[in-house]
Amino acid sequence: MSESTLMGSGGPATGAGALLSILRDGRPRTRAELAELTGWARSTLSLRLDALLNQRLVAPTDDAIPSGGRPATTFAFNQSARVVLAADLGVTHARLAVTDLATTVLAERSAEMPIDRGPVPVLTWLVESFHELLGECGRGIADMCGIGVGLPGPVEHDTGKPVNPPIMPGWDRFAVPEWLSARLGAPALVDNDVNIMALGEYWAVRSQVKHMIFVKIGTGVGCGITSGGRLHRGAQGAAGDIGHIRVPSFEDVVCRCGNTGCLEAVAGGGALAARLRAAGEDASVSRDVVGLVRAGNVPAIQAVRQAGREIGTVLASVVSFFNPSLIVIGGDLAEAGEHLLAGVREVVYSRSLPLATQHLDILASELGDRAGITGAAVMVLEHVLAPDAVDQAVMAVSGG
Amino acid sequence: MSESTLMGSGGPATGAGALLSILRDGRPRTRAELAELTGWARSTLSLRLDALLNQRLVAPTDDAIPSGGRPATTFAFNQSARVVLAADLGVTHARLAVTDLATTVLAERSAEMPIDRGPVPVLTWLVESFHELLGECGRGIADMCGIGVGLPGPVEHDTGKPVNPPIMPGWDRFAVPEWLSARLGAPALVDNDVNIMALGEYWAVRSQVKHMIFVKIGTGVGCGITSGGRLHRGAQGAAGDIGHIRVPSFEDVVCRCGNTGCLEAVAGGGALAARLRAAGEDASVSRDVVGLVRAGNVPAIQAVRQAGREIGTVLASVVSFFNPSLIVIGGDLAEAGEHLLAGVREVVYSRSLPLATQHLDILASELGDRAGITGAAVMVLEHVLAPDAVDQAVMAVSGG
DNA sequence: GGGCTTATGTCGACGGTCAAGCAAAAGCCA
DNA sequence: TGGCTTTTGCTTGACCGTCGACATAAGCCC
Numbered sequence: 001m002s003e004s005t006l007m008g009s010g011g012p013a014t015g016a017g018a019l020l021s022i023l024r025d026g027r028p029r030t031r032a033e034l035a036e037l038t039g040w041a042r043s044t045l046s047l048r049l050d051a052l053l054n055q056r057l058v059a060p061t062d063d064a065i066p067s068g069g070r071p072a073t074t075f076a077f078n079q080s081a082r083v084v085l086a087a088d089l090g091v092t093h094a095r096l097a098v099t100d101l102a103t104t105v106l107a108e109r110s111a112e113m114p115i116d117r118g119p120v121p122v123l124t125w126l127v128e129s130f131h132e133l134l135g136e137c138g139r140g141i142a143d144m145c146g147i148g149v150g151l152p153g154p155v156e157h158d159t160g161k162p163v164n165p166p167i168m169p170g171w172d173r174f175a176v177p178e179w180l181s182a183r184l185g186a187p188a189l190v191d192n193d194v195n196i197m198a199l200g201e202y203w204a205v206r207s208q209v210k211h212m213i214f215v216k217i218g219t220g221v222g223c224g225i226t227s228g229g230r231l232h233r234g235a236q237g238a239a240g241d242i243g244h245i246r247v248p249s250f251e252d253v254v255c256r257c258g259n260t261g262c263l264e265a266v267a268g269g270g271a272l273a274a275r276l277r278a279a280g281e282d283a284s285v286s287r288d289v290v291g292l293v294r295a296g297n298v299p300a301i302q303a304v305r306q307a308g309r310e311i312g313t314v315l316a317s318v319v320s321f322f323n324p325s326l327i328v329i330g331g332d333l334a335e336a337g338e339h340l341l342a343g344v345r346e347v348v349y350s351r352s353l354p355l356a357t358q359h360l361d362i363l364a365s366e367l368g369d370r371a372g373i374t375g376a377a378v379m380v381l382e383h384v385l386a387p388d389a390v391d392q393a394v395m396a397v398s399g400g
Numbered sequence: 401m402s403e404s405t406l407m408g409s410g411g412p413a414t415g416a417g418a419l420l421s422i423l424r425d426g427r428p429r430t431r432a433e434l435a436e437l438t439g440w441a442r443s444t445l446s447l448r449l450d451a452l453l454n455q456r457l458v459a460p461t462d463d464a465i466p467s468g469g470r471p472a473t474t475f476a477f478n479q480s481a482r483v484v485l486a487a488d489l490g491v492t493h494a495r496l497a498v499t500d501l502a503t504t505v506l507a508e509r510s511a512e513m514p515i516d517r518g519p520v521p522v523l524t525w526l527v528e529s530f531h532e533l534l535g536e537c538g539r540g541i542a543d544m545c546g547i548g549v550g551l552p553g554p555v556e557h558d559t560g561k562p563v564n565p566p567i568m569p570g571w572d573r574f575a576v577p578e579w580l581s582a583r584l585g586a587p588a589l590v591d592n593d594v595n596i597m598a599l600g601e602y603w604a605v606r607s608q609v610k611h612m613i614f615v616k617i618g619t620g621v622g623c624g625i626t627s628g629g630r631l632h633r634g635a636q637g638a639a640g641d642i643g644h645i646r647v648p649s650f651e652d653v654v655c656r657c658g659n660t661g662c663l664e665a666v667a668g669g670g671a672l673a674a675r676l677r678a679a680g681e682d683a684s685v686s687r688d689v690v691g692l693v694r695a696g697n698v699p700a701i702q703a704v705r706q707a708g709r710e711i712g713t714v715l716a717s718v719v720s721f722f723n724p725s726l727i728v729i730g731g732d733l734a735e736a737g738e739h740l741l742a743g744v745r746e747v748v749y750s751r752s753l754p755l756a757t758q759h760l761d762i763l764a765s766e767l768g769d770r771a772g773i774t775g776a777a778v779m780v781l782e783h784v785l786a787p788d789a790v791d792q793a794v795m796a797v798s799g800g
Numbered sequence: 801g802g803g804c805t806t807a808t809g810t811c812g813a814c815g816g817t818c819a820a821g822c823a824a825a826a827g828c829c830a
Numbered sequence: 831t832g833g834c835t836t837t838t839g840c841t842t843g844a845c846c847g848t849c850g851a852c853a854t855a856a857g858c859c860c
Contacts, residue, residue, distance in 0.1 A: 031838080041818045046839075069836025070826045154755065164755065211635050223721070227627040234723025235611050238755045245717045246751060248648035257753065317645045317717050321623070323634025351646060353657065355554065355564065355638045431807075441849050446808075469806025470856040 015040075016051045016394045017387030020058070020077070024385065026102065028061040028074035049075065051394045056081040057101075079104065082145040083137075084380045085130045085184070088193060088372025089122065091115055091152050091167055091219075096126065097373040098133045101145075101381060103203060105370065106137040115152060118170035119179070127183050146186050146384045148376030149176060150193035154237055160190035163237070189379050193372055194240055195231055197365075198224025200375030201328045202231075204366050211324045213315075214365075215242075216331035217340070219270040219286050221263055221311065225322070243268065245314050263314050267307035269333045276300055286332045293336040304336050308343020315344060316351035323356050330365035415440075416451045416794045417787030420458070420477070424785065426502065428461045428474035449475065451794045456481040457501075479504065482545040483537075484780045485530045485584070488593060488772025489522065491515055491552050491567055491619075496526065497773040498533045501545075501781060503603060505770065506537040515552060518570035519579070527583050546586050546784045548776030549576060550593035556637055560590035563637070589779050593772055594640055595631055597765075598624025600775030601728045602631075604766050611724045613715075614765075615642075616731035617740070619670040619686050621663055621711065625722070643668065645714050663714050667707035669733045676700055686732045693736040704736050708743020715744060716751035723756050730765035738764075 015038075022037055023029065029037075035045045052058040059078040064071030079102040087096040094113040098106045109129060113122060126149075134141060153165030160177035162168055180188035191199075198214035205212065206229065214224045221243040225232040232239055243264035244257050255265035265271050269286020276283045276292065279299055283289050292300035315327060327348075329341060345362050352360075367374050383389065415438075422437055423429065429437075435445045452458040459478040464471035479502040487496040494513040498506045509529060513522060526549075534541060553565030560577035562568055580588035591599075598614035605612065606629065614624045621643040625632040632639055643664035644657050655665035665671050669686020676683045676692065679699055683689050692700035715727060727748075729741060745762050752760075767774050783789065 042838090043819080043840090044817060047817090064827085067836065068828065069834080070828095070838075072837060211632075211639075225721075227632045228630060230628060232611075232627045232632075232722070234756075235725035235759060236723060236755055238753070239611075239721065239723035241720050241723070241753060241756065242717075244753050245720050259751075314717065317642075317714065318721055320641050320645050321625075321639065321718055321721070322632070323636060323639035323641070325635035351659075353638070353641060353644050355636055356634075356641065359635060442808080443810085443850080444848055447847090464857090466858075467806065468858065469804075470808085470858085472807060 014048065014051060014391045014394050016048045017390035019045075019048050020052055020385065020390050021387050023052075023058055023075070023077045026077055026079070028063065028076035030072035030074050032072065034075070055394060055397065057390070077101070082384075083134070083139050083143050084377045084384075085133075085144060085147040086373040086376035086380070087126055087130075087147075087149045088196065088376060089113070089115055089126075089149065089151055090193065094122075094126075095369065095373055096129055096133065097370075097377070098130070098137055098139065099373070099377040101385065103200075103374050103377045103381070105373070106139070107133040108373070109133060115167070115171070116169050119174040119176065123176070123179055127180070130184070141185065144184065144186055146380035147180050147184055147188040148196070148378075148380040149180070149188065149190045150196035150372050150376050151176070151190060152193050155190055155192045155195075156237055157191050157195075157233055160188065187380075187383065189376075189383055191231075191233075191379060192224075192237065194222040194224045195233065196224075196375030196379055197330055197371040198226060198240075198328075198375065199231055199378045200367055200371040200373075201330065201365060202226045202229075203374060203378045205326060209326045211322070212326045212328065213318065213322065213324045214328045214330060214371075215311070215315070217267075217269065217307075217311065217329065217333040218331040220268050223318075227322075242314055242318070247310050247313055250310075263310060267310040269331075272300075272303050272307055272333070276303060290332060290336045293339060301339055304333070304339045305343040307333070308340040309347050310343075311340075312344040312347025313351070316348045319348060319352045319356050319360065325359055325361070327360065327362045328365050329362070330368070330371055334364055335368070414448065414451065414791045414794050416448045417785075417790030419445075419448045420452055420785065420790050421787055423452075423458055423475070423477040426477055426479070428463065428476035430465070430472035430474050432472065434475070454797065455794060457790070477501070482784075483534070483539050483543050484777045484784075485533075485544060485547040486773040486776035486780070487526055487530075487548070488550045488596065488776060489513070489515055489526075489552065490593065494522075494526075495769065495773055496529055496533065497770075497777070498530070498537055498539065499773070499777040501785065503600075503774050503777045503781070505773070506539070507533040508773070509533060515567070515571070516569050519574040519576065523576070523579055527580070530584070541585065544584065544586050546780035547580050547584055547588040548596070548778075548780040549580070549588065549590045550596035550772050550776050551576070551590060552593050554637055555590055555592050555595075557591050557595075557633055560588070587780075587783065589776075589783055591631075591633075591779060592624075592637065592640075594622040595624045595633065596775030596779055597730055597771040598626060598640075598728075598775065599631055599778045600767055600771040600773075601730065601765060602626045602629075603774060603778045605726060609726045611722070612726045612728065613718065613722065613724045614728045614730060614771075615711070615715070617667075617669065617707075617711065617729065617733040618731040620668050623718075627722075642714055642718070647710055647713055650710075663710060667710040669731075672700075672703050672707055672733075676703060690732060690736045693739060701739055704733070704739045705743040707733070708740040709747050710743075711740075712744040712747025713751070716748045719748060719752045719756050719760065725759055725761070727760065727762045728765050729762070730768070730771055734764055735768070 035042050058075050061074045061076050079100045084099045092114050095110045097108045153168045154163050156163050161173050162171045165171055176190045177188040194216050201214050202212055210229045212226045216222050223240040223242050225240055244262045246261040247263050247266055250261040250266045253265045254260050255262035272289045273283040293304055349357050365371055435442050458475050461474045461476050479500045484499045492514050495510045497508045553568045554563050556563050561573050562571045565571055576590045577588040594616050601614050602612055610629045612626045616622050623640040623642050625640055644662045646661040647663050647666055650661040650666045653665045654660050655662035672689045673683040693704055749757055765771055
């Protein structure tokens with residue numbers, strides 16, 4: 001019965017979480033500035049600030065601003081108070097990292113790890129590798145506040161379970177978060193790999209952009225969407241599946257999904273490699289296409305640029321529908337330089353209405369192959385550093 | 401300086417708004433049930449409830465549940481405590497209404513009113529008509545808590561100003577909300593007409609659906625989008641502009657926007673009327689097409705069904721991208737019965753991936769030509785009955 | 801009508817927040 | 831080095847919101 005008051009919206013509102021969310025931008029501030037920003041009395045502010053200092057989530061900075069009198073100590077978000085475990089699991093390849101609370105990578109690893117070995121072998125390896133990475137950067141498991149994982153297939157984000165994944169045998173409805181939480185002792189969050197890449201890129205531009213589309217062009221084609229600063233996952237978590245939108249004048253091309261004329265079958269990295277191979281070039285996967293382009297191979301360059309145009313056709317429709325202010329192009333094939341982007345821009349800017357394109361940027365991924373792990377970390381941070389969660393954590397220690 | 405505490409996140413948190421948002425579903429509840437739902441003590445709950453009773457936003461209901469002892473009085477949201485003024489201004493036609501707090505229409509009017517007469521004449525007429533409608537349903541201007549208006553062009557929702565509207569001469573950057581607020585003494589909110597129709601339809605299904613697309617098929621074609629229960633307006637407020645997406649194999653059809661092959665030029669009501677007229681039928685606007693279809697005119701039926709297919713082609717892409725759980729078809733042309741829907745469904749269900757379509761409904765508008773005024777009312781209610789707004793209103797009265 | 805059950809209003813107690821005041825700390829400047 | 835300015839920490843008293851408990855009200859059932 002005392003619990004019901006704790007659960008209720010009343011309770012001892014610590015408000016430390018609100019304070020932290022102000023400081024999360026990293027800028028150091030004095031007590032006076034913080035009291036002004038929060039509207040609290042200085043005494044109250046000190047109380048809240050002490051709570052965050054106790055948790056080491058905030059730390060005093062060295063720079064004292066000379067003001068004629070006693071210089072005010074400034075306080076800033078302490079990025080290194082905790083660490084986050086982040087993993088981006090692809091079909092054949094895995095990338096994992098330990099990051100701090102501002103998504104800075106502290107230790108990193110990249111390895112071949114086929115997802116089709118099944119959940120238990122892959123996740124066991126993951127836990128082991130995380131322990132090694134923690135050792136590398138000299139942090140203990142006690143410093144770790146959460147785990148974020150991206151998987152190459154549809155994931156029901158609320159439960160973190162893969163649902164009917166086409167290329168992940170044995171993973172269907174496997175309770176990934178529970179499995180990881182039990183072994184690592186912290187909350188685990190799971191989402192689709194394209195979604196977390198979108199989240200990572202969004203993080204980099206969040207102050208300027210609220211509606212963004214991240215397009216991943218690898219073997220296949222998919223995209224992640226942010227609307228109003230939040231990830232749009234759709235009704236079945238299947239939003240962003242643009243790889244199987246039909247593009248005109250390719251009705252004869254058969255896609256692995258069974259339909260014909262899908263964007264992925266026309267402009268995906270796998271399709272490009274197959275087409276170049278048929279023309280006598282040495283290419284089996286999308287990375288090989290990138291290699292050919294970098295080597296100046298003319299058929300490859302032409303193919304990539306044309307792929308950009310086909311993707312641009314679909315994105316032109318998407319821009320009219322969604323009106324984003326930024327499209328980010330990522331994935332393996334995006335590393336083929338400007339050729340792909342040029343093709344995309346060529347079509348999008350000519351096909352959409354001026355109102356929708358006049359302030360639209362189409363850019364290459366800033367984070368490159370780190371977009372996934374960054375996004376996985378962001379996903380954890382949004383959960384762990386949310387005001388309510390911080391309030392609860394503070395209460396659990398002080399009021400316990 | 402005492403104001404800073406009022407502005408600050410601290411302040412006297414009345415919480416009456418949170419209580420009202422529970423009761424807004426209309427179901428009557430006892431004090432005990434409400435205390436349970438909010439987690440507050442009964443004494444606190446009575447305090448909050450009294451505040452809402454004073455504002456007449458909540459009223460006791462008659463039905464006392466016999467429980468062996470003293471029967472508990474039940475309380476319910478008082479829909480008729482205030483009224484809302486709602487207007488749906490089209491290019492040539494205007495529809496306005498007075499509604500209660502549950503969007504029930506109390507008085508209604510429909511009239512020819514060309515938008516190109518300019519903002520001052522149109523809005524002056526609007527204010528006058530609102531006063532007459534208020535008289536019709538026996539309510540005074542003091543009962544009115546807000547005004548909602550839909551306009552046939554792009555609107556910057558934050559400021560309520562039309563921006564570069566193609567068909568509203570004189571309205572560009574006109575401060576509609578300020579103009580109306582000054583004359584009617586309540587907050588005014590303005591948005592695009594398609595957005596408010598989407599909001600109206602969303603209101604009807606909000607308990608089951610969070611991601612919805614509302615497609616308006618009239619003279620032109622446009623759509624409104626809800627993501628996670630919130631309207632997605634896009635970066636320039638131009639989201640949903642699907643009328644100018646290019647559809648394949650119509651590259652020779654010229655659109656009024658200057659491009660070719662636009663969906664609107666192929667499947668819009670204006671285009672259908674023109675095509676039927678060229679074939680010797682008597683049709684000049686989209687309503688005439690509906691008339692012909694209802695009369696059993698075979699070319700008109702075929703044209704409408706084919707238009708449904710073309711729209712379906714675009715929606716199939718949109719479904720793959722956005723993964724909504726509901727598509728609602730509205731606008732004049734939607735009243736041509738099942739022919740249009742059949743065409744849309746035919747294409748969407750065959751072109752999109754099963755994961756995205758297995759739980760997708762494609763339905764005709766429930767609200768019909770009342771979608772706009774309902775949505776305008778919803779827009780106002782979301783603003784006026786938001787917890788924070790209710791708290792402020794309660795404080796202003798009780799706390800002087 | 802009397803006893804029973806349940807609902808509702810009132811009152812004192814508790815705890816969190818604020819404002820003000822004071823002493824100490826920490827640099828600046830003469 | 832000593833006075834000045836400004837920040838900071840601490841304490842006190844007051845205020846307000848919330849809670850729990852008690853007393854009262856209101857109908858039901860025998």
